[in-house]
Amino acid sequence: MAATTAQSMGTLPSGLEICTTFPDIFYLPELVFGGLVWILVASTYVAPQNPLGWVMFVSVFCFVMTFIWMIIFAVGAHRSSSAWAAADFVYHFLAVLFYLSAGVDLAYITLIMKHIDSRMYKIDISAVVFAFATTLLYFIHALLSAIRWKHF
Template sequence: MEESAKPRTIVTSSSSPYVEFDNFSITSVSYDRRFLQSAPGLLIMLELVLGLLVWTLIAGTEYFRFSPFGWVMFVSVFYWVLTLFLLLLLLTRAHTRIPQIPWVTVVLVFNCSATLLYLVSAVTEATLVGYGVKGRHDYNSWAASTFFAFLVSLSYAGSAVLSFRSWQKRDE
């Protein structure tokens, strides 16, 4: 039989998320529904919603007139994007395919740094709210954004506590 006329072998396994065709594989994407119902999953969803409120409320104003708002925008957008990426990573369980990375430690460091930097940006934003004129659009948006920045700081702090407990259990 000629080399090109050989029948192709399809190898499948119920435990593997891959379907292999000779030298080529296709990954099936699945997601963990229970993760969204767990405390870490709910906190990540809360962080995404609150973080989105923080940066959209600021972005709709003339924040560029006060340079510290640039810091607040950076922190809120940066951590919003990273939190979205983390959610997708944990939801699809893609992190289990890269066991060389200590994910429990990475998530702990991520949540602690997010808590700290969001708290600093919330305090920075709270000091800047006074520069707006009460009743005007910028003032109201900045005040609301400050409130949500403190709430998202608390959400990241809750995630940090859960991550710390998970990290402790890993070492036992």
């Protein structure tokens, strides 16, 4: 059972605690959904490749950074300081902004390309859904990280 929000808000977890405390429990879903965006966008074909470059950058960047961030917390390199709590909030807030802009860009490109290939259109729709779901996960993580930072 996950630890309560009040218990986990005063300290930064390390080790396996990141799998049981809020907001750190969101690391794995962020990785899974972000990885799905990355895979789905990479599996489609767009005639001008440039429009989806931002979406690929955001999905790959956030995937790698979230993985690194999760490892930092898992090995306890953060030393439970308020600076790390602030950095956790800042990173997740930036990830929200990045994913929101990438999701809007992806939705726009999907609407433009919908008459070209129905199979690719369905894959793009899936990517849009997962991009906005990932945005929501990062938003919840950022919100709970801000609350934790406030309680430090």
